[in-house]
């Protein structure tokens with residue numbers, strides 16, 4: 001596979017510390033399931049740096 005195109009983004013699962021690949025197209029607030037521990041996670045963005053992170057969403 002060529003490496004060109006969309007940059008792959010990895011976010012860390014707060015529960016199991018796994019790297020979860022996201023496309024970057026996900027909207028803030030969208031739900032993602034951790035493929036490793038099946039925890040429902042919500043995509044969030046920090047106010048200051050606009051960095052994406054995942055938060056448990058039970």
Ligand SMILES: [Zn+2]
Pocket residue numbers: 013014015016017018034035036037038039
């Ligand atoms: Zn996990």
